[in-house]
Amino acid sequence: MPERHRIRRLPVRGDPHPPRRRHTARHTRNTRHRIVRCTAITAFAEVCPLQEWPKVNTSCILCTDDRVISPDWSRQVSRERLGAPAIELAGSHSPMLSRPADLVEALCQLTADTITTQQEATA
Template sequence: MSTFVLIPGAGSSAWYWHLVTPLLEAHGHDTVAVELPYGDESADFGDYVKATLDAIGERRDLVVVGHSLGAYTATLVCAELPVDLLVLVAAMVPRPGESAGDWWANTGHSSPEPFDEVEVFLHDVSEELVAEGWDHVGEQAGRPFEDPWPLTEWPDVPTRFLLCRDDRFFTAEFQRRVVRERLRIEPDEMGGGHLPALARPAELADRLLRYVGELDAHRDDWRIAQTLGE
């Protein structure tokens, strides 16, 4: 059985994963939903990684899942521990030396204008969860957008990318291009917007479970893709 390490995106708590964790655990897997110090202006990526490593403890057979900005932390965790699989969900894909702030211009991303948080992020989340969720989000500190991604290359871990076709923040067309350019793989796709763990937890959990089942085959495909891209 695997341990799913679930890392939230910007300004979000471990609560983001609360509908997904019981679905994974029902199949016998362990889960670790990570609480990051996202509101601490002094916290750097080292602090984010430490919070994640502390939450993991002695667990192994790790599947690390990073949502949105959580990809930065997820990839760094892969450089610290043996990880079976890295899964990025509606996520950023960093390059060496690239801060999360630089990522926007470097990828050519532009946010919707005018920017309405509810329309962009919550359009397919139930009213009940939207109301409950305001107690579990906060202002994201700026430091992760300033510090460069410290790795010199992508971690040597098989990687899957899952985009959301109705994402209004990172659109499907944009994500397809970035993933092909930066990871040299084709992203997988599911329906829904930028917050699938809230809007479509069962579908997201099914995808994660399927990825574990396909791990051996994907490991070979990942290595071939990276070799061809060299």
């Protein structure tokens, strides 16, 4: 990954969660940088080709211990912009690394709910 795209978190004195131990267990901590890539810059560097958002079911999964994106903010945005309550998982910002089984369960439930809704609409 080019140096300009790397995001580094500097340690803060007295931080109870040092940067290397914040999100994952030891066995995944060493591999997380290989599987998580910096994509946040895309939203600021490219123009979205859509004229309006598609009419699809939308959901929000938030982590209750997230220190990057406020869970309170995520709950509010989910209600106001998406019109749906947020699905809450315990854990920090990267559930795909720290709680993959819980994330998979939440995604499977969303998929099942979507399929059920579509079947009811066509029946």
